[in-house]
Amino acid sequence: MKVKSPSNVTRVAIVDDHTMMREGWRLFVENATDLAFAWVAGDASEAMRKVDEDTPDVLVVDISLPDRSGLELIKDLRLLRPKMPMIAISMHDEKLYAQRALKAGARGYVMKSAPQKDLEQALHRVAAGGIAVSEEMSEEILKAFSSGHSAEPKDSISELSDREFEVFVLIGQGKTTGQIAEALRISTKTVDVHKMNIRTKLGMNESGELAYFAIRWAEGQKTTSDRQK
Incomplete structure (x- = not known):
C-alpha cells in the first residue's frame, strides 16, 4: 500500500x-x-x-x-x-x-x-x-x-556475506567478541559462528591469524584512503 x-x-x-x-x-x-x-x-x-x-x-x-x-x-x-x-x-x-x-x-x-x-x-x-x-x-x-572490471576486487574478502563482512571489519578495528556482539546486537555465540565461517572462507585455522589479517587489512584500507585525500 x-x-x-x-x-x-x-x-x-x-x-x-x-x-x-x-x-x-x-x-x-x-x-x-x-x-x-x-x-x-x-x-x-x-x-x-x-x-x-x-x-x-x-x-x-x-x-x-x-x-x-x-x-x-x-x-x-x-x-x-x-x-x-x-x-x-x-x-x-x-x-x-x-x-x-x-x-x-x-x-x-x-x-x-x-x-x-x-x-x-x-x-x-x-x-x-x-x-x-x-x-x-x-x-x-x-x-x-x-574499464570493464568490477569495482569490487575478486578476492576472498569479497566472498564474505554482508554480515560476515561487518564482523570482519570490526575484528580489524580490534574489537573483542563481546564488543562485536554489542555493536551488531547479536549474541556472542553468533559472532563465534561468523568468525568460524570467515576463517573457513579465508583459509585460516586460528582466531589469532584472522585477527592479525583483519587488522593488517584495515590498516591497508586506511593507508589507501589517506593517500587519496
Missing part, C-alpha cells in the same frame, strides 16, 4: 535500531525542505511489515541491524518493491560498504557523520531517480565500469 503525498513532498521512512538515531532522523526529516516523515522501524522484521503497510518514497536503512544485516534487508525489499529507492547509512567509511550497498539494491550510501545538507541532497537525489554517493566514490565506480 502506498500512502499518497503531495507531488512536491518526499515521504521518508527510517530503519535504525538506535532510539536516539531514529529520533534524530525524525527531527531532521521533519525540518528538511520538501521532506515528510513516514515511519521508523527498529529492525528488519518490523521494516518488512511496515513497508508492506505503507511504502515510503525513500527508505533509509542502517547497515547494522540486530536481527539481520541491513544489506540483506535491502536485497529482500528490492525484490518486493523494486521501484522503492533506498539509501544505506552506516558509521563505516563508504569505501568499505558503498559498493556492497549499491550491489544489494540501494540507490545511495551516506555515512552517519555526513553533514545534514549532504543527507538532504542524497534523499532528494534518489527520490528523483539518481544515485547518491560521494564524488570520490562516483569516480571510482565510473573508472571500474569504463
